Amino acid sequence: MSKNTLPSRSEDFNAWYNTLVVRADLADYGPARGTMIVKPYGWTLWENMQQALDKRFKATGHLNAGFPMFIPKSFIDRETSHVEGFSPELAVVTIGGGKQLEEPLIVRPTSETIIGHTYSKWIKSYRDLPLLINLWNSVVRWELRTKLFLRTLEFWWQEGHTAHATYDEAEQETLQMLEVYRDFARNEAAIDPFFGRKSDSEKFPGADVTYSIEAMMGDKKALQAGTSHNLGQNFAKAFDIQYLDKKNEMQYCWTTSWGLSTRFIGAMIMTHGDDYGLILPPRLAPFQVIIIPIYRDADQKASVLESVDNLNRLLIDNDIRVKIDDREELTPGHKFHYWELRGVPLRIEVGPKDVVNKSVVVARRDIVGKLGKQVVSTDSVVKSVSNLLVEIQEALLKRATNFRDSNTHEPDDYKHFQEIVSEGFALAWWCGDASCEIAIKNETKATSRCIPVSSSEGNKGTCIYCDKDAIEKAYFAKAY
Amino acid sequence: MSKNTLPSRSEDFNAWYNTLVVRADLADYGPARGTMIVKPYGWTLWENMQQALDKRFKATGHLNAGFPMFIPKSFIDRETSHVEGFSPELAVVTIGGGKQLEEPLIVRPTSETIIGHTYSKWIKSYRDLPLLINLWNSVVRWELRTKLFLRTLEFWWQEGHTAHATYDEAEQETLQMLEVYRDFARNEAAIDPFFGRKSDSEKFPGADVTYSIEAMMGDKKALQAGTSHNLGQNFAKAFDIQYLDKKNEMQYCWTTSWGLSTRFIGAMIMTHGDDYGLILPPRLAPFQVIIIPIYRDADQKASVLESVDNLNRLLIDNDIRVKIDDREELTPGHKFHYWELRGVPLRIEVGPKDVVNKSVVVARRDIVGKLGKQVVSTDSVVKSVSNLLVEIQEALLKRATNFRDSNTHEPDDYKHFQEIVSEGFALAWWCGDASCEIAIKNETKATSRCIPVSSSEGNKGTCIYCDKDAIEKAYFAKAY
Numbered sequence: 001m002s003k004n005t006l007p008s009r010s011e012d013f014n015a016w017y018n019t020l021v022v023r024a025d026l027a028d029y030g031p032a033r034g035t036m037i038v039k040p041y042g043w044t045l046w047e048n049m050q051q052a053l054d055k056r057f058k059a060t061g062h063l064n065a066g067f068p069m070f071i072p073k074s075f076i077d078r079e080t081s082h083v084e085g086f087s088p089e090l091a092v093v094t095i096g097g098g099k100q101l102e103e104p105l106i107v108r109p110t111s112e113t114i115i116g117h118t119y120s121k122w123i124k125s126y127r128d129l130p131l132l133i134n135l136w137n138s139v140v141r142w143e144l145r146t147k148l149f150l151r152t153l154e155f156w157w158q159e160g161h162t163a164h165a166t167y168d169e170a171e172q173e174t175l176q177m178l179e180v181y182r183d184f185a186r187n188e189a190a191i192d193p194f195f196g197r198k199s200d201s202e203k204f205p206g207a208d209v210t211y212s213i214e215a216m217m218g219d220k221k222a223l224q225a226g227t228s229h230n231l232g233q234n235f236a237k238a239f240d241i242q243y244l245d246k247k248n249e250m251q252y253c254w255t256t257s258w259g260l261s262t263r264f265i266g267a268m269i270m271t272h273g274d275d276y277g278l279i280l281p282p283r284l285a286p287f288q289v290i291i292i293p294i295y296r297d298a299d300q301k302a303s304v305l306e307s308v309d310n311l312n313r314l315l316i317d318n319d320i321r322v323k324i325d326d327r328e329e330l331t332p333g334h335k336f337h338y339w340e341l342r343g344v345p346l347r348i349e350v351g352p353k354d355v356v357n358k359s360v361v362v363a364r365r366d367i368v369g370k371l372g373k374q375v376v377s378t379d380s381v382v383k384s385v386s387n388l389l390v391e392i393q394e395a396l397l398k399r400a401t402n403f404r405d406s407n408t409h410e411p412d413d414y415k416h417f418q419e420i421v422s423e424g425f426a427l428a429w430w431c432g433d434a435s436c437e438i439a440i441k442n443e444t445k446a447t448s449r450c451i452p453v454s455s456s457e458g459n460k461g462t463c464i465y466c467d468k469d470a471i472e473k474a475y476f477a478k479a480y
Numbered sequence: 481m482s483k484n485t486l487p488s489r490s491e492d493f494n495a496w497y498n499t500l501v502v503r504a505d506l507a508d509y510g511p512a513r514g515t516m517i518v519k520p521y522g523w524t525l526w527e528n529m530q531q532a533l534d535k536r537f538k539a540t541g542h543l544n545a546g547f548p549m550f551i552p553k554s555f556i557d558r559e560t561s562h563v564e565g566f567s568p569e570l571a572v573v574t575i576g577g578g579k580q581l582e583e584p585l586i587v588r589p590t591s592e593t594i595i596g597h598t599y600s601k602w603i604k605s606y607r608d609l610p611l612l613i614n615l616w617n618s619v620v621r622w623e624l625r626t627k628l629f630l631r632t633l634e635f636w637w638q639e640g641h642t643a644h645a646t647y648d649e650a651e652q653e654t655l656q657m658l659e660v661y662r663d664f665a666r667n668e669a670a671i672d673p674f675f676g677r678k679s680d681s682e683k684f685p686g687a688d689v690t691y692s693i694e695a696m697m698g699d700k701k702a703l704q705a706g707t708s709h710n711l712g713q714n715f716a717k718a719f720d721i722q723y724l725d726k727k728n729e730m731q732y733c734w735t736t737s738w739g740l741s742t743r744f745i746g747a748m749i750m751t752h753g754d755d756y757g758l759i760l761p762p763r764l765a766p767f768q769v770i771i772i773p774i775y776r777d778a779d780q781k782a783s784v785l786e787s788v789d790n791l792n793r794l795l796i797d798n799d800i801r802v803k804i805d806d807r808e809e810l811t812p813g814h815k816f817h818y819w820e821l822r823g824v825p826l827r828i829e830v831g832p833k834d835v836v837n838k839s840v841v842v843a844r845r846d847i848v849g850k851l852g853k854q855v856v857s858t859d860s861v862v863k864s865v866s867n868l869l870v871e872i873q874e875a876l877l878k879r880a881t882n883f884r885d886s887n888t889h890e891p892d893d894y895k896h897f898q899e900i901v902s903e904g905f906a907l908a909w910w911c912g913d914a915s916c917e918i919a920i921k922n923e924t925k926a927t928s929r930c931i932p933v934s935s936s937e938g939n940k941g942t943c944i945y946c947d948k949d950a951i952e953k954a955y956f957a958k959a960y
Contacts, residue, residue, distance in 0.1 A: 037545070
C-alpha cells in the first residue's frame, strides 16, 4: 500500500484502479445495479473534456441538438445488424402513467434509429445536406460485468450523426471526426492513441466501416477510446432518408455517426496515474494548481493567508484554475497526499519564510519528491506556473507515448506474437480472415484493435496465424 | 395569416404558438407519443441559457455532477407526499438485458430520492456541509396532454440539490436560488416575473415550502418558470441523511432542491413573440445579428460579399454572434421573413450603395418596418450594433414589464376578481384556506400562482372569496 493507502499499481492494477476512482472522488456506484454516479470532481473533469471536444465539433460545422431517450421498440428492429448487436442489451419501458404500453419503449442504447426516422422527415433536398448534428446525452446498455467509467449500465457521451449527398463526403466526415478524437486525445488528454479501421467482426452493428482510436493503458492492455462510423446507406435505406438531387432525382443519403464517452476518463486514469493516485493533464484538470498555506501560529497564519489570497487572485486573473486548501483540521502533509491522490498537476506551498523571501515552493505532481520541487519568486509566479503547466502536459504525453512504443512490437512468428500480446501490442500481418482473429483470441485473449489506414501498402507479409498471404497489418492486444 | 403565414397571435394565441415553435426550427415532436426533439436552433438557445444559469450556480458555490436516470422503485415510496405526487406519472423499466427485473426501475421524474440515498452515504460530519450540487439532465413525467416546451413526456432541465446543517441555511439557500432565477429571467431573458411562496396545494410533493417565479405570457396567462423548494427534513428523514455535529451528536440535515427547465423557452416565445414570429432577447439569441447581402449582378455580388465578409469578421472579433445568409436560391425579402420568424434581434442589409457609401442598413426585430431601420457608418458599426443589442434587450424587458403591470390588478370584490382573472393577474387578499382556492379554481379557472414574500405585512383585508379575515395576498391567474 502506498502513502495514500492505494493498492500498488504495479502489483494489482485492477484493484489500484477500482480503489482510486472512488477514493479520488471521481465516481461512485448508483443504487441500481451497475449504474454510476459521477461526483462533482469527476464531472468537472468531464465538463472540461466536453468543452474541448465541443469547440472542435463546432469548428467543423456541427451543432448540438436534443433527442428523446425513448425509442419505439419497432425502430430497433429495422436495421438487421443493429438489432442483432443491441437486442441483448436493451432496457425496456413497458409501463407508463400506470398503464401497460401498447408498444414498449426502448431507453436509447445509441440514437441511429431515432435519428434515421427524424432525418427522413427533415431532409428533402440536396440543399438540406450535409446535416451535421451532435448530441450530448447518456445512453443505456445492459452490461452484466460493470467497472466505473469503463463499462456501466448507463454512461455519458456525445454521439454525432451526419447525413451527406455522397459516399465520399460521408467517408471524409468519418475520417475527419476520427482525426478530431485523435487531436483531442493527444493535445488535451496527453494520450497519443493508435488509430485505424476496425475489423469486420469488431465494427459497429450497422456500420459499413468503423474507425477507432486505441490507447495503451498502464497495464499494457488496449482501450477503445473513441469510434467513428461510416454507416453507408444502411440506415438511410432502413429509415428511408432520401433527398432530391440537383437533377430532381431521389437519392438515398450516406450517413455517419461517431462517439466518445466518459470511458475516456478511465483512459486518462489508467494512462497517467501512479501509486500516489491520479495525474491529470493540466489542460483538462479541474484544478491546475492547489495552494497549501503552512503556518504554526496566529501571526504566521495572518501573513501566510494574506499572501495566499493574493497569489490566488493573481492566478485566477490569468485564467489558471486554482484552489486554496485552507482547512484547519488537516496538516499540510495530509493535504499534500489528498491532492496528490486527486492528481492536481501543481502544488504551491506558502510558508512564513516564503512570505519573507517573496517566493513560493512549486511542486510537480508528475515528479513526486524533491526532484519535482522548485522555489519561484512571487514576481514571476504566473509565468513559471504557466510554463510548468505546459511542461507537465508535454511530459505526460511523452511518457505515455514512450511507454506505448516500448510495448508495441512487430512479431517474427506466432510464438513471438504470443509473447508480445501477453504484455503489450503486436502490429502483425493478417490475412483478413475472421477465423484467424477468433483463433488468436481464443489462444491469447488478444483481439484485433485496429488496422492502420496505410497498412495494406508496400510489400505484403504472411498472416501471423495461418501463414497465408496477408492483406494488411493490424494491432492486436488484450483489451478492456 | 401574417407574412410568415403564422396564425394571428391576437386571434389564436394557441395556434400561433404551436405553429411558431415548429416553423421557427426550435423543436419537433419525437416518434414516441409526447416526446420532444429540440432542433439545433432551439438547442443553441438552450445552451446559451445553460451558460447564463451555470455561471450563476458556480458563482454561488455549486458544482455539477452526473446521477443515474434509473431509480429503484422502492425509493419513490419512501417519502409520503412524494409518492402521492409522482406515482401517476412514472415510466417504469421492467425488462433489462432480455430478462424481467426483480425490482422495476423508474426513469427519474426528479432526483430527490436518489440524491437522498446518496447524500446519506456521502455526508458524515458537519465538515461535509453544506453540500451544493447541481445536475443538468432530462427527466420523464407521463403527461397525457402535451405541448412543445411547456409539457412533454421528457424534458431537459437543471435540478439543484443541497444539504445543510440548519433550517436557516436551507431557507437562505432556497431564497438565494429563487433570486438567481429571478435575476436570470430579468437580465438574460428580459422577463421580470412575479415571485413568492406557493400555496400548500400548489407546492412540490415533499417540500415544506416551494417558492416560484411566475411570468405573464402574451395571452395574459401565468407560466411557472422556475421553482425553489425548502424540503425541510422530509427527505433527510426518509433517506436517513444525518451528520455528526460539532458536539458529536447525530443530526438530520436540512435539504433543498430547485429547478428550471426547457419550459422557460416557451416563456420567452410567449412573452416576446409577435405576428412575424419569435423575438429573442439579444443576450440569449443563437444569432444576435443576421447579415443579408443584396445584389443584382456579378460585379455587385463581388463587392457586396467582400464587404459582408469584412463586417462578419469584425463582429465576430467583437464577440457578437453573427451569421451571413448568402443562400443563392432565396431573395432578400424571403430572407428577411425567414430571420424575422426566427427572432434574430438585428438584421444588417448590405447592398451596392452601402458599399460605396461605407455604410450598412441596420433593422431592429423588435420594431418591424421603417421605424426600426437606420443607416450606420461602417466605421462605427461595432459600437452601433453593441448599443442596439443593449437597447433591444432593455426595450423587450420594458415592454414585457409594462404589459404585465397593465394586466395585473387588485380586485375590489369577487365580481371584480372574476373580471380581472378572465384576462390577467389578480393580486388578492386570501384567508389561506385551500377550500377557497378550490372554489375559485372551479368558478374562474384561475389558480393561486404565488404569495409575495412580504404580502402578509401591514393592514389585513378580507378574503376575496369567503370574506373571512385574510392572512396574506396572493397572485391568482389562469395558468399553463
